[in-house]
Amino acid sequence: VDRCFEFTGSNAGPWRVLDVRSIIGDAIASAPALAIAPAGLSSPRAPGAWSLRGVISNIRYAAAVERDTLTARQAGLGRSEALCAALIPIRKNPAWWALAQDERRAIMEEQSHHITIGLDYLPAVARKLYHCRDIGEPFDFLTWFEFAPEHAGHFDDLLVRLRASHEWSYVDREVEMRLERAG
Amino acid sequence: VDRCFEFTGSNAGPWRVLDVRSIIGDAIASAPALAIAPAGLSSPRAPGAWSLRGVISNIRYAAAVERDTLTARQAGLGRSEALCAALIPIRKNPAWWALAQDERRAIMEEQSHHITIGLDYLPAVARKLYHCRDIGEPFDFLTWFEFAPEHAGHFDDLLVRLRASHEWSYVDREVEMRLERAG
Numbered sequence: 062v063d064r065c066f067e068f069t070g071s072n073a074g075p076w077r078v079l080d081v082r083s084i085i086g087d088a089i090a091s092a093p094a095l096a097i098a099p100a101g102l103s104s105p106r107a108p109g110a111w112s113l114r115g116v117i118s119n120i121r122y123a124a125a126v127e128r129d130t131l132t133a134r135q136a137g138l139g140r141s142e143a144l145c146a147a148l149i150p151i152r153k154n155p156a157w158w159a160l161a162q163d164e165r166r167a168i169m170e171e172q173s174h175h176i177t178i179g180l181d182y183l184p185a186v187a188r189k190l191y192h193c194r195d196i197g198e199p200f201d202f203l204t205w206f207e208f209a210p211e212h213a214g215h216f217d218d219l220l221v222r223l224r225a226s227h228e229w230s231y232v233d234r235e236v237e238m239r240l241e242r243a244g
Numbered sequence: 245v246d247r248c249f250e251f252t253g254s255n256a257g258p259w260r261v262l263d264v265r266s267i268i269g270d271a272i273a274s275a276p277a278l279a280i281a282p283a284g285l286s287s288p289r290a291p292g293a294w295s296l297r298g299v300i301s302n303i304r305y306a307a308a309v310e311r312d313t314l315t316a317r318q319a320g321l322g323r324s325e326a327l328c329a330a331l332i333p334i335r336k337n338p339a340w341w342a343l344a345q346d347e348r349r350a351i352m353e354e355q356s357h358h359i360t361i362g363l364d365y366l367p368a369v370a371r372k373l374y375h376c377r378d379i380g381e382p383f384d385f386l387t388w389f390e391f392a393p394e395h396a397g398h399f400d401d402l403l404v405r406l407r408a409s410h411e412w413s414y415v416d417r418e419v420e421m422r423l424e425r426a427g
Contacts, residue, residue: 065380102380103286116378121304124346162349163307195299195378197248197285 064117066191067100068148068203071109076146076240084224086152086234089113095148095240097205102196113150115191115203122166127176136184143187143207147216148238150200157231158194173226182219185212200234247300249374250283251331251386254292259329259423267407269335269417272296278331278423280388285379296333298374298386305349310359319367326370326390330399331421333383340414341377356409365402368395383417 070078070092081091092110106112120128136143157165169175179188187207194201208216220237223229253261253275264274275293289295303311319326340348352358362371370390377384391399403420406412 064378118378119341120344122345125344128344158302161303161308161311162305162345166345192378195247195301195375 063099065100065102065114065196066117067098067107067112067114068205069096069098069107069109069112070094071096071107075243077243078238078240080237080239082237084235084237085232089150089236089238094243095238113193113200113203114196114198115193116196117189118192122169123176127170130180131176131183134180134183136187138187138189138205138207140187140207140209142209144242145208145210145213145216146240146242147206148240149204149206149220150202150234150236151204151232152194152199152201152234153231154233168231169228173223173228175223175226175228178219178222178226182212182215185209186216186219200236246282248283248285248379249298249300250281250290251296251298251388252279252281252290252292253277253294254279254290258426260426261421261423263420263422265420267418267420268415272333272419272421277426278421296376296383296386297379297381298376299379300372301375305352306359310353313363314359314366317363317366319370321370321372321388321390323370323390323392325392327425328391328393328396328399329423329425330389331419331423332387332389332403333417333419334385334387334415335377335383335417336414337416351414352411356406356411358406358409358411361402361405361409365395365398368392369399369402383419 070090072093074094074096076095078091078093078095081088090110096107098107100114123131170177185208189205191203191205193203206216253273255276257277257279259278261274261276261278264271273293279290281290283297306314353360368391372388374386374388376386389399
């Protein structure tokens with residue numbers, strides 16, 4: 062799939078890893094740098110301390126009006142001022158995946174306001190979601206965030222709000238990696 | 245993923261291929277028999293004239309009440325009387341995949357009654373859906389059906405009704421393969 066990307070932690074890459082911590086469950090190995098590159102699902106992994114793959118897929122929950130608001134407000138990746146980044150791999154538990162579509166949507170948005178909370182941080186925090194549950198990866202999602210250093214506190218707020226939500230009670234593994242663009 | 249399966253057309257397998265036809269777009273190669281086996285996403289393909297992989301995933305559209313009705317009414321695969329089968333790989337066009345979740349749900353069920361139509365054929369027609377859009381396969385879905393010979397006309401009705409729906413205007417490739425259990 063040309064929508065599949067590989068995140069690799071090794072000694073070299075355009076992002077310097079500042080911190081890796083487990084929020085829930087096992088952490089992942091530490092490495093000084095991170096690179097992101099297109100990958101084939103059956104191609105060999107790039108060498109490194111760890112690698113995670115994810116696929117950019119279709120919208121799973123957002124309604125048209127939400128998608129349009131997000132599209133109008135969000136910024137793209139790669140802004141020159143966005144020197145800070147975060148990679149947050151998460152896995153949700155089997156109870157979440159056994160829910161029907163309307164049940165997951167109700168928990169995610171009507172109860173937890175996931176989309177609405179995210180809107181509060183646009184365009185400062187740019188975001189890209191990769192799906193990996195169906196490709197045999199250890200996590201279900203990888204979310205990549207980019208923001209300017211002056212919005213780092215703002216980004217911390219976003220994480221606090223999401224992690225306090227009902228939706229997060231279904232998360233059974235979460236790792237937080239903080240990065241900065243390598244000189 | 246232990247939810248990934250490979251359908252292989254070759255000279256040997258528990259299902260005899262009776263007919264392969266293109267409904268929309270290119271057909272696939274013909275082979276006298278079909279086998280279905282668990283597969284690793286990065287493992288080599290089984291030898292044969294063709295192979296298609298798909299992943300059993302979470303519910304994408306059905307609401308809880310619909311899921312519960314389906315679960316209560318549907319039969320499992322492998323019934324001794326289910327000597328007939330069909331494999332229907334389909335691909336939907338980019339316009340479909342660009343729609344938001346509520347738009348796809350409205351077309352699929354409120355306008356096209358996909359779930360409701362399927363219920364009319366339970367438990368006679370057993371069904372299993374495999375997802376393959378995000379794993380780089382030529383189709384988006386593989387649907388596998390099993391039924392007794394006396395329900396073959398009933399199954400034909402199901403296909404006619406689904407193909408007449410608004411949802412099907414988004415299908416840009418569809419192949420129909422009919423099979424019977426090998427002696």
